[in-house]
Structures are given as structure tokens and as C-alpha cells.
Amino acid sequence: MPDTPDLATLVRAEQGLISRRIFADPEIFNLEVERIFGKSWFFIGHESEIARPGDIVARQCGIDPVILLRDEQGVVRAFLNSCRHRGMRLCRVDREHATTLKCPYHGWAYSTSGALLAASSEDHYGEGELEKEQLGLIPVTKLGIYRGLVFGSWDATAPSLEQWLGDMRWYMDIIFGRTGEIEFVGVPQVWEVECSWKFATDNFTDNFHVYWAHQSLVELGMLPSDPDFASHGHMVTLQNGHILHFVAGQPGVDTYQGLGLPKALWPRFKENLDPAQVQIAQKHAYSAGTMWPNFHWLQLVTAGDTRSEPCGILNLRLEIPISPTRTRMYSWFAIDKAAPPEYRKHSYETYVRTFGPAGIFDQDDMENWEECTAAAMGPAAKRYTLHHKMGLERPQDRTWPGPGIAYADSYGEMTQRAWYAEWLRCMQRPQRTAPGIVGTQAKVGP
Amino acid sequence: MSVASAPAQRASSVADPGCMPGSALYGEILQFLYQEAELLDECRFREWLGLFAEDIRYTMPVRTTQFRARGPGFQDVAFIEDNFNSLTTRVERLLTDTAWAETPPSRTRHFISNVLVRLAEKPGEFVVRSSFMVTRSRGGQGYQMFTGLREDTLRRVASGALCIAYRNILVDQTVITGTNLSILF
Numbered sequence: 001m002p003d004t005p006d007l008a009t010l011v012r013a014e015q016g017l018i019s020r021r022i023f024a025d026p027e028i029f030n031l032e033v034e035r036i037f038g039k040s041w042f043f044i045g046h047e048s049e050i051a052r053p054g055d056i057v058a059r060q061c062g063i064d065p066v067i068l069l070r071d072e073q074g075v076v077r078a079f080l081n082s083c084r085h086r087g088m089r090l091c092r093v094d095r096e097h098a099t100t101l102k103c104p105y106h107g108w109a110y111s112t113s114g115a116l117l118a119a120s121s122e123d124h125y126g127e128g129e130l131e132k133e134q135l136g137l138i139p140v141t142k143l144g145i146y147r148g149l150v151f152g153s154w155d156a157t158a159p160s161l162e163q164w165l166g167d168m169r170w171y172m173d174i175i176f177g178r179t180g181e182i183e184f185v186g187v188p189q190v191w192e193v194e195c196s197w198k199f200a201t202d203n204f205t206d207n208f209h210v211y212w213a214h215q216s217l218v219e220l221g222m223l224p225s226d227p228d229f230a231s232h233g234h235m236v237t238l239q240n241g242h243i244l245h246f247v248a249g250q251p252g253v254d255t256y257q258g259l260g261l262p263k264a265l266w267p268r269f270k271e272n273l274d275p276a277q278v279q280i281a282q283k284h285a286y287s288a289g290t291m292w293p294n295f296h297w298l299q300l301v302t303a304g305d306t307r308s309e310p311c312g313i314l315n316l317r318l319e320i321p322i323s324p325t326r327t328r329m330y331s332w333f334a335i336d337k338a339a340p341p342e343y344r345k346h347s348y349e350t351y352v353r354t355f356g357p358a359g360i361f362d363q364d365d366m367e368n369w370e371e372c373t374a375a376a377m378g379p380a381a382k383r384y385t386l387h388h389k390m391g392l393e394r395p396q397d398r399t400w401p402g403p404g405i406a407y408a409d410s411y412g413e414m415t416q417r418a419w420y421a422e423w424l425r426c427m428q429r430p431q432r433t434a435p436g437i438v439g440t441q442a443k444v445g446p
Numbered sequence: 447m448s449v450a451s452a453p454a455q456r457a458s459s460v461a462d463p464g465c466m467p468g469s470a471l472y473g474e475i476l477q478f479l480y481q482e483a484e485l486l487d488e489c490r491f492r493e494w495l496g497l498f499a500e501d502i503r504y505t506m507p508v509r510t511t512q513f514r515a516r517g518p519g520f521q522d523v524a525f526i527e528d529n530f531n532s533l534t535t536r537v538e539r540l541l542t543d544t545a546w547a548e549t550p551p552s553r554t555r556h557f558i559s560n561v562l563v564r565l566a567e568k569p570g571e572f573v574v575r576s577s578f579m580v581t582r583s584r585g586g587q588g589y590q591m592f593t594g595l596r597e598d599t600l601r602r603v604a605s606g607a608l609c610i611a612y613r614n615i616l617v618d619q620t621v622i623t624g625t626n627l628s629i630l631f
Contacts, residue, residue: 094510094519094620186523187510191622194587215544220535305535328621333523352527353535358506358627360539363547366626 007031007428013421016389016413021382022423023196024373029324035427036293037062039155041164043295043318044068044078044140046332047148048183049095054112056096060320061140061152067091068150071112072099076145078152079137083108084116090137094187101137110137147176148183151291167403168242171289174277175297175314178259179268179336182314185348188330189356195369196376197294197321198423200329203365204288204296204317205243205415207231208390213364220306224250233284233410234400241292241422243415246284249301256285260301260312262343265336276401285312290415292422294319302361304353311343311350325373331356388413388420465563465572472563475574475600478608483556486630491537494630499601499611504528506615506631520616525627536630547628552584554629570602571611582629590624592617596631 010019010028022028044059045068056069058081065081067090083090088105102109106120114137119130140152144161146169151161158164165172176182193200203209211218211227218225233247249256258266259281269278287299298315318330333351335344354361375381391412400406407414464471485494498504506526510519528536539545560577575597582590599612615631 093512095512187508187521189508189523189525189622190620191624191626193625213546216539216542216546219542219544220538222535305532306538307531307535349527349532352524353532356525357622357625358526360536363626363628364545367547370625 007424011420011424012385013388013417013424016387016392016417017385018388018420019382019385020376023198024324024377025382026324029321031427032321033063035429035431036423037064037321039153039158039429040293040426041142041144041151041153041158041161043291044150044152046184046316046334047076047145047150050076052097054097054099056091056098056101056112058091058094062154063320063322064154065089066140066152067101067137069112073113075113076143076150077112077114078140078143078150079114080140082138084135084137085119114139147172148181149176164240165242165291166240167238168240168244168289168291170277170403171236171238171244172291173273174259174281175287175289175299177272178281179261179265179338180272181337182334183337184316185333185335185344188318188332190328190330191357192322192326192328193366193369194325195327195366195373196325197319197327199369199372200319200327200365201290201294201296201419202416203369204298205235205245205290205419206413207233207235207245207247207288208411209365209368213368214361216364217361222303222306224253226250226253228411229254230286231409231411233286234397234406234408235410235412235415236400236402236404236406237415237418238404241419241425242290243292243418244289245287245410245415246280247286247410248284249286254285254301256301256310256312258282258285259287259299260285260310261336262340264340265338268338279401290419292419293426298355300354302350302354304350308350309346311346313347313351313355315351315355325377327369329357331362388416462565465565471572472561475563475572475608476561478600479558479561479574479576482610483558486556487554489540489551491540491630495534495537497610498530498533499603499609500530502528502530502533502611502613504533504613504615506617506627509617509620511620518616519620525617525622526615540628540630545628547626550585552582552629554583555581556631557581566599572600572602572608574598574600578631580629580631582624584625592619592622592624592629592631594618594631 010022042062044061045057049057050070053070053072053074059066059068066078067081068078071077081089081091083103085108086105088103090101090103100109109118111117116132116135141156142153142158144151207230210230217223229250235245237243269281285301289297296317301310301312303310314334316332316334320328391414394407394412397406397408505524507520507524512519540548557579558576562575564573566573577595580592594617597614600608601611603609
């Protein structure tokens, strides 16, 4: 297993040199499991998915299976999806509405706040053998909610969600708070791709692939024919690896503004955002952001087919690795609660026709992620780096009204380099001594 | 979201001897479905598109795992929600040389079975259910497999030919394990 100095030679983010080895190597993946997926903050779900007390969805926090629910008091909670007795998966459906969670193996039953209500054959336990008050469900160690987005971390020493998101919250306000609240509509599309999770994350902050990877849509006239069409914007890097773009579209060709939302909603920007945020929301139609490491927003304007009118869409994406070379993808459609019904319908139809596994944009991306992964597995490939040097000397644009380091050109690899720099920082974090065995000390209740 | 939740086509519950295996109608519909599969497996997508009515709704809802009492798990949110224009765009895209997900093309095999034919409430329309198993071989990779049920409405048009007026693709998987849905069903 490589030690930490080796990792620094594999990822030289400031030079734009990322070793192909980090993408498909099982040893690197095993380190990621502990140092990233055991320690960072991860998106679990949106509050609108568990609107009523007793609503439950089965998800993951990092790579561990969790139950996300709203308890009978209305409190949002997340637990390891595993019984305290024999470790059986408790919630085996994707969503449920229930007042208790009962294990099918031996019948241990828990309240929605995680307390063990009943075990099996309780009369057969001796004194002190079944300490029910200490056998509540294992809570996600840290849980936080920002703008309705529920995040969790398995690291008790992790900074608070607010600290970890930092200035990213200012940009999340624009995407998730511009007209009040947004809601996730229905269930996510879920599918698996034979790729490294990092090729997918890399792609979500890459603007200049659009012309080439989605060339078929240029041919059909659904994308502009100028290869620079998506460069007219800014990219921003923030602390903790959070990265984003705001793009205005090609001058004179693409005049979409206001995040692609109907004009009737634009006055709400001023009610919900500060003047600098309003300026950004007003001026741009496109945005992509990554809440490090694997959760993204895509705010776009596109047509769903060659004859339809373009429409704004808000798509949320999450990649969860299953192995070094296999990744589970989640894609949600979200909408402003204030959006009129005809816009909701148009936006949904546009989303489902362009994004997700059947989307005429998205399906080509998966081809790239799989083939990048397949070509990175051999010993020869692992000796070489990828190329992430675009904009190494790009000056900061100090006129950008928002926080972070901004660059006036949306074509560049500054955001990718920032992502990999954070990857290296996390992978090099001093490891505590053996994590130890957690027995019965999980706390229960508020 | 009610976008994807239009009611399935209603069929007469009366078993019509004219729809039974061995009948001329059943044979005609079986042949229609096999010929459709042939067009797909031979990448004759424009001819395939010609089988659809202009008011086609072609949809594949997302499915979730849930307890039996809560139904089969099909959701309002879909993987595919196409009308004639978007299905045409899907086909025209596949026929460019730059739709990388299918360039070079996947090799598919559409196995169609368990065909049930019923008369629809509307004269000249038939509710046809068929099971599908679609295998995809792509590059040098192993097989990907997609299985499910298609709920079609076939319509007899003025020329006497059949066309597909509605197709609901009910997949068996809740997590699509086959990379993407760049192939047609």
C-alpha cells in the first residue's frame, strides 16, 4: 500500500499532473474508503423526500447504507441501515412509511428515533445481557442540513457542516434558495456504470467537454456550433475542494438569463438573495457546482428535442463507488416550489429527455467514464499522468462579486486541480490509531 | 408530478377468441413484434420510427423496491418520457457519427415472448403485452441484460397496417446495471 509521500507524487495538482494510477488501483481505493468515505461529509437526501413523520428512504452516507427518515416528532435522522443484533439490513425497500422499524431476522424493533423497543426472546436473556437503552440504532455520527439538503459524516472530529461548506453556502443559496425553496421531485434515477467514481466527478466541472463529448447534439443543432460556446463565464474554487461554474452562454447567440427560470420568478431573487447573489443569478443561465467530493448541481437551459422550446432544469447528481471500477449513479430532478405548473412539466420533460441514463446528453458521458477507466488499469498506463494543465497561469478575476478564487473563463482545469488537491489533502490526513470497536455506546434520542 | 402517470390503456376483460394464439390477428401481431425486433437488432432505426403513431407516448418509468402491499413500485418519475418529436430526436442522434454511447454501435438482441393480445376499448386498437429480454454486447465487454414487460397499444391505420400508439416499458430492475439506456426497447 502506498504511503503518504507516494500519494504526493501521484497527485501533483498544482502542476496539473494526476497519475492514472489513482483511478483504478484497488490499493488506492482501499485508502479512499477509510480516508475519504469514512471521514468527509456526504449528501444523503433532501428533506422534501421525507416530508411527513414516518417517511423513510434507504440511501448511503459515504459508502455505508443508511436509513434517512423523519421521526414521529418531525426530526430528520439518519442511521446505519443495520440491526444492532446480527447486523441485518433493516430497511430493505427504497422508501417506506412506518412508525417502527422491525428486523426480519430476529424481530428486533426500533422506533423512528432509533430506540430499541423490543428484542426477541427477551425472557431468555440473563441480567445485564440485553441493555436495550444502549442498543439503539447506530446514528450517522454527524448530521447536518443546509437548504433542505441533508448531509452526514462518520467522523466525530469532522468540522460542522456549516464550517465544511464554508463559502459554498453563498453559492448554494443562489441555486437552492433563489425563489424560496426547491423540492426534489419523486425518486432518483439510479444506475451503475463500470467506471471509477473520480472520472464522473471530474466530468461535472468540465465545461469544454460539452462541444466534443456531445457533438451529436451540435450536429442536430441543439448545441451551438462554436466550440467555445460554454466558455463565457466564471469558475470558482473554494476552500475544502468545493468548486463551481456560472456561465452566461455565447454572447449574441444565447441570451438566456435568470438561471433559465420563467421571468415571472425573477423578482423573487431580490426577496431571497443579497445584491451580489442577485447579480449572479440574473446574469447567468448555466451553473455546475460540486460539493466535495461527489455531489453536484447542474443548472442548465436546453431543449428536450430538436423541435421543443428550451427550458431551465435543475439536476442533482451523486456518485457512490462500489469498487475502484464500478460506480452507482443517482440523478434527481428538482424544481422551485414557486414554479408554475406548466414550467414544472416543461422542465421535467426537458430533464428526462436530456439527463439521466437515457438522456441524450448524459448517455455519452458514461461511455467516456467507462473507457477512461478501462484504459487506466494496466501497469503501463499507471506509470503515466493525465493532463490537467489548462489555465495553470490564469490570473484571478478580482472583480467577481462572490467569495472564493474566481477566473474569468469557464474553460480551464482550475476547478479540477482544486478537486484533486483536496483529494490529496484528505488522503494524507493523519490517521488516528486503530478505529477501535464500538460496542454498545451509541447514543439514542435527541 | 403527474407527468408520467397517464392511465395505462384499458383493455376489455372479455377473452376474445379472435385474439387467441392461432388466430389470424394474434399471428399478425406476433409477426409485427418480431419484425420490430429485427429492425432494432439491425440498427434500422428510421424504419423502426416509422412504426409509431404521431401521438405516441413512449415511456419507461423508474421502479423502486417496495413491499407487495404498496404495489409493483413504478413511479411518476421516468427514465424515458418521449413523444414523437423526442423519439425522433433520439433516433436521429443515434444515426449521427458522434453519438459516442452507440458509436461504434452496441449489438443488441431483442427477445420477445409471452405475448398477450386483447381488444382495446377503442375500435381498431389492441392492448398487447409482451415480455422482453434485451441483451447488449458492446466493444469487447461481457453481456448487459435488460428485462421487463412492454405494455403496448397497437392501432390499425387506414392502410390496414398496424402502428404503435403507446408503449410503456416496465423494467424489472430498480437499479439499471447496464451503464446507460442508449439502446431502444
